[in-house]
Amino acid sequence: MTHRIYLRWPGQKVSDKTTTESKAVAQFAFDELIARQDLIGQQVDVAWTAGGKQQAYHSFAQQTD
Secondary structure, three states: OOEEEEEEEHHHEEEEEEEEOOHHHHHHHHHHHHOOHHHOOOOOEEEEEEOOEEEEEEEOOOOOO
């Protein structure tokens, strides 16, 4: 199964994309993206999809220190 992990910006812009067949690599990529302190408070989300279905989702928009 193909896993896709990426940042989703306003306007459906995508960056920092990882595509892998490994669930372990996908989990690592997702964890790395959600740990990014520089994105806190920005209108950006982290998405993880596999097999055409959302596996995990994280939004930085509402976070504050």
